[in-house]
Amino acid sequence: MSSISLQARNVTKSFTSGPIHNTVLHNLTLDIRAGELTLISGPSGCGKSTLLAILSGLQRPDAGQVLALGQDLAELNTHALERFRLQHTGFVFQGFNLFPALNALEQVELPLSYLGLPAGEARRRAMASLEEVGLGPRMGLRPSELSGGEKQRVAIARALAKEPGLLFADEPTSALDAANGQIIIDILHRIARTHGTTVLCVSHDPRLVGHADRVLAMEDGRILSDRVPSPTSTPTSGLEEPSA
């Protein structure tokens, strides 16, 4: 049984705009395990991205506690929290967030320089990460020369090269077609297994369900169910097996 690496305890979050007070997360408690791909699914607006932002330390909860790799995030001041996020977390977003002028290798090397790695070590790690996502032959290309699926693989390599304990993905497949979406989720799954990384992905894409180790269904700021999907529950059956 893998260890628990991310915990939320009675987390509550509200937003107020004008007279409207919107409670987005209601006293939410959950444990996420290392070495697994956990998917949080649910309809638009149910609070998935807010939960991800709080679990990753991007936002603070109004009440409750987050323990990430055993660290209570509330104990960290803003600077220490930034440092924690830089060292221990990686992010993959729907829109890839790549720099147009940099080639794939430079995109992956850049955050490693912020970590203070020597240039040679940064290059070695960046190349290994790009190889791992199947982009070894394309590491000299800029985003305009890459497909959507390839851009997302660069973004994954950029996160992976930091060797983070926690990898967060917010709707990583929603800009991609079914075959490329499947490649991305399979890469995230493989990273969890082979590196022991905690991979937490939020998505409203039902095609991803059968590819996760665990699926938490969310609605109106609450976790409604927590299950291990069967491989047959994926609605992607019938697709040709894509080659990564």
Ligand SMILES: Nc1ncnc2c1ncn2[C@@H]1O[C@H](COP(=O)(O)OP(=O)(O)OP(=O)(O)O)[C@@H](O)[C@H]1O
């Ligand atoms: N900074 C903010 N200020 C005010 N309201 C916010 C803010 N961030 C999120 N919300 C509100 O919180 C609710 C949940 O938003 P959230 O983005 O977490 O949902 P989601 O499940 O990720 O949705 P989607 O699948 O569409 O991305 C929404 O009603 C949203 O309008």
